[in-house]
Amino acid sequence: MKRIAFLIVILSAFGISSAVAQELSPERKQAIDSLALEKIRDLSKYISIIGSKETPWSEANRVIDRADELFMQGSEIGVSSLVRPEISYYTVRKYFERLMRLNYNKVEISWYNIEYVSDLQRQPDGTYVGVITIFQKFKGYDAEGRLVYQDTTKKDITVYVKRKETQIGGRLIGFWDVLLGDIRVKETSK
Amino acid sequence: MVLLVATILIGGATSCKSKKKLAKEKAAAEYALKVDQAKKDLTAIIDGSTSWTSAQMEERLAKIKSFNIDDEDVKSLIEQAEAKIEDVKAAEIRKAEEERLSREEEARRRAQQSEFAVVDNQFMAVASANGIDDANNKIRMALKYFETPDIPVLIIISQSGGFNDYDRPTTISKFLNYLKDKKDYKYRVVSAKRNSMDKITELELIVK
Numbered sequence: 001m002k003r004i005a006f007l008i009v010i011l012s013a014f015g016i017s018s019a020v021a022q023e024l025s026p027e028r029k030q031a032i033d034s035l036a037l038e039k040i041r042d043l044s045k046y047i048s049i050i051g052s053k054e055t056p057w058s059e060a061n062r063v064i065d066r067a068d069e070l071f072m073q074g075s076e077i078g079v080s081s082l083v084r085p086e087i088s089y090y091t092v093r094k095y096f097e098r099l100m101r102l103n104y105n106k107v108e109i110s111w112y113n114i115e116y117v118s119d120l121q122r123q124p125d126g127t128y129v130g131v132i133t134i135f136q137k138f139k140g141y142d143a144e145g146r147l148v149y150q151d152t153t154k155k156d157i158t159v160y161v162k163r164k165e166t167q168i169g170g171r172l173i174g175f176w177d178v179l180l181g182d183i184r185v186k187e188t189s190k
Numbered sequence: 191m192v193l194l195v196a197t198i199l200i201g202g203a204t205s206c207k208s209k210k211k212l213a214k215e216k217a218a219a220e221y222a223l224k225v226d227q228a229k230k231d232l233t234a235i236i237d238g239s240t241s242w243t244s245a246q247m248e249e250r251l252a253k254i255k256s257f258n259i260d261d262e263d264v265k266s267l268i269e270q271a272e273a274k275i276e277d278v279k280a281a282e283i284r285k286a287e288e289e290r291l292s293r294e295e296e297a298r299r300r301a302q303q304s305e306f307a308v309v310d311n312q313f314m315a316v317a318s319a320n321g322i323d324d325a326n327n328k329i330r331m332a333l334k335y336f337e338t339p340d341i342p343v344l345i346i347i348s349q350s351g352g353f354n355d356y357d358r359p360t361t362i363s364k365f366l367n368y369l370k371d372k373k374d375y376k377y378r379v380v381s382a383k384r385n386s387m388d389k390i391t392e393l394e395l396i397v398k
Contacts, residue, residue: 031348031355045371059322063371066364168342168359169383169392175356176347 032176036159039178040132043070044111051099051107064096071180078185082151087185104140111136128161154187225261228254232267236274244279306379316366317375325370332366337389339363346396
């Protein structure tokens with residue numbers, strides 16, 4: 001019993017010291033803040049490429065794979081509409097596949113005002129978690145080029161940033177893995 | 191007649207005596223001036239209020255020492271000035287070494303920049319391609335510089351405390367497609383490993 005208690009004390013002390021050792025300098029924190037924002041901008045770009053009717057099918061599928069890699073497994077994306085009160089949630093891949101097949105002749109999707117609503121905060125397991133809000137402007141056109149639907153949606157995206165290591169060319173590389181969680185619809189307006 | 195001769199002789203002697211006195215006074219005044227100037231120069235060396243180099247300081251100190259000024263203040267100032275000159279010389283050597291290292295680093299950086307300019311230009315060409323087909327052609331051209339489309343690409347997001355923070359590692363193929371999608375190249379190649387065929391086997395970039 002004493003041995004177990006001793007082991008727990010040692011492990012706790014190690015945990016505390018490693019947590020202290022991992023406290024980030026403001027410069028490094030700023031770098032991972034920017035990295036997470038950049039991943040959101042990447043997603044924004046991917047969504048506009050996947051949604052565009054001008055994107056060839058093979059390209060759209062390649063981009064779906066890249067966009068999918070941005071998310072944690074099991075994440076969901078909310079979809080709202082001005083003509084439906086409820087918000088539907090889809091798995092990431094399902095969302096992109098639906099986006100690719102939207103029933104418009106031309107689709108324009110743009111994201112703007114991308115910013116943190118909740119700064120990245122370090123969790124006990126070392127993961128940094130934050131929430132980034134974005135505004136999405138959606139425009140759908142018919143075959144005659146008429147704008148038939150448009151809305152603006154405010155969405156919250158949970159961001160997880162975790163320090164990981166990998167071996168590359170015999171070197172141990174420490175990197176920051178940014179993964180996006182659920183995308184929740186907060187407001188939808190015309 | 192006798193009186194005249196005596197007057198001339200006495201007058202001449204008096205004049206000679208006064209000339210000697212004047213010369214002595216002049217010498218004393220010059221010496222005082224020299225001592226005063228020596229003190230001023232030594233003080234300037236000690237408190238660093240002069241823009242002289244260490245060589246100029248040594249030259250001035252040698253000159254002052256050659257005067258053999260018998261003054262306790264001057265002697266003390268000479269000792270302090272000698273110590274100060276040693277400090278200045280050490281600082282000059284340090285500065286020269288820092289400048290040499292800085293020049294070497296700059297030369298190395300420029301050499302690397304020109305070494306990687308070809309790769310950076312390929313990446314910029316993909317990012318600024320005119321449509322998907324053009325971008326794909328440029329990706330095919332860029333891939334010729336790499337051993338395989340799967341060679342690792344490491345992206346440094348910050349350099350702090352002597353080590354690098356990286357983004358999730360990717361492959362050159364995915365990175366080139368990323369540039370095609372983003373239409374923006376905001377990185378700089380900082381290192382590349384090559385095989386015996388001069389093809390790149392590992393690439394390291396930094397966010398600009």
